[in-house]
Amino acid sequence: MNAIEIRNLSKSFRGLYAVDKLNMTVPVGAIYGFIGENGSGKSTTEKLICGHLVPDEGEIKLFGRDYTDAGVRVRVGALIENAGCFPSSSVWDNLMMQAINLGIENRAEEIERVLKIVRMEDSAHIKFKSCSLGMKQRIGIAMALLGDPALLILDEPINGLDTDGMRIMREILIDITQKYGCTVLISSHILGELEKIATHYGIIRQGRMIQEISAKEMENRARVFVSVKTEDMKGAKAALKKQFDNVREEEEYLRVYDVDDTETIVEYLYKNGHVVSEIKKNKIGLEEYYIELMSKKEEE
Numbered sequence: 001m002n003a004i005e006i007r008n009l010s011k012s013f014r015g016l017y018a019v020d021k022l023n024m025t026v027p028v029g030a031i032y033g034f035i036g037e038n039g040s041g042k043s044t045t046e047k048l049i050c051g052h053l054v055p056d057e058g059e060i061k062l063f064g065r066d067y068t069d070a071g072v073r074v075r076v077g078a079l080i081e082n083a084g085c086f087p088s089s090s091v092w093d094n095l096m097m098q099a100i101n102l103g104i105e106n107r108a109e110e111i112e113r114v115l116k117i118v119r120m121e122d123s124a125h126i127k128f129k130s131c132s133l134g135m136k137q138r139i140g141i142a143m144a145l146l147g148d149p150a151l152l153i154l155d156e157p158i159n160g161l162d163t164d165g166m167r168i169m170r171e172i173l174i175d176i177t178q179k180y181g182c183t184v185l186i187s188s189h190i191l192g193e194l195e196k197i198a199t200h201y202g203i204i205r206q207g208r209m210i211q212e213i214s215a216k217e218m219e220n221r222a223r224v225f226v227s228v229k230t231e232d233m234k235g236a237k238a239a240l241k242k243q244f245d246n247v248r249e250e251e252e253y254l255r256v257y258d259v260d261d262t263e264t265i266v267e268y269l270y271k272n273g274h275v276v277s278e279i280k281k282n283k284i285g286l287e288e289y290y291i292e293l294m295s296k297k298e299e300e
Ligand SMILES: Nc1ncnc2c1ncn2[C@@H]1O[C@H](COP(=O)(O)OP(=O)(O)OP(=O)(O)O)[C@@H](O)[C@H]1O
Pocket: 013, 014, 017, 018, 036, 037, 038, 039, 040, 041, 042, 043, 044, 045
């Protein structure tokens, strides 16, 4: 079953389509990375799923049911824009107010549960306004987790976080999916970070889904290259360019794309008077995959 299935979803603002006949499929248990440039329609799509906006047309199904179904709405938690907390109230009180709003029964227990998931069980007494950005983002996730949702929708939750904040967020998101069986839809521009946790990707452009791909499939499709270092990088580059189509200098290495056989490169360079000091096989990551996909689409 799929957690989210969207067909032909459109939403316009003053005649301009922010989401344009969009299709999306998010399998249960996925961490689905939702990627696209500024203004491509990610937040609008997420708001439509959450019922914060009304679509012009199209179909949204959550766990096989229409998204307006009350039974399915209670299974969705979201953090879009900000947590909507009262600054002068404590973390605990903010969670309590939300728990009351949601009609949750064992409130104290539930609050303790979500605080533990976001690693904030010792910070419940702190006023929201005194929390760091990383803590605020985690409180937002805790708010969204109240009531044990099966689907969590997060709009750029790692923006502005430092390395440690990102690591904690990564651990939390993996916990949520693996321990609690929750499906996560997450939009982000920080591709290097997203790549560490996402199991699926959806790439959106001008309101349209241009590609949906699993992380496994992306790994299979990703271009391979050999990174090599020599004493005379300039000379080696010129020599390689005579034989190989795609040679680029990147971060102190020469990259020879679409070759994954290091022996060939070592031998070729040796014959041309260059001794290799370092060589390794590699594959392009999400960032390069995305850039290449976007530039291909531009040419079309
Ligand atoms: N409430 C609104 N009124 C008018 N236009 C809007 C509204 N919300 C979004 N838009 C427009 O819809 C388009 C898509 O915006 P959206 O916020 O969904 O993009 P995004 O992919 O989330 O971008 P970002 O990466 O910057 O967050 C943009 O052109 C935006 O200006």
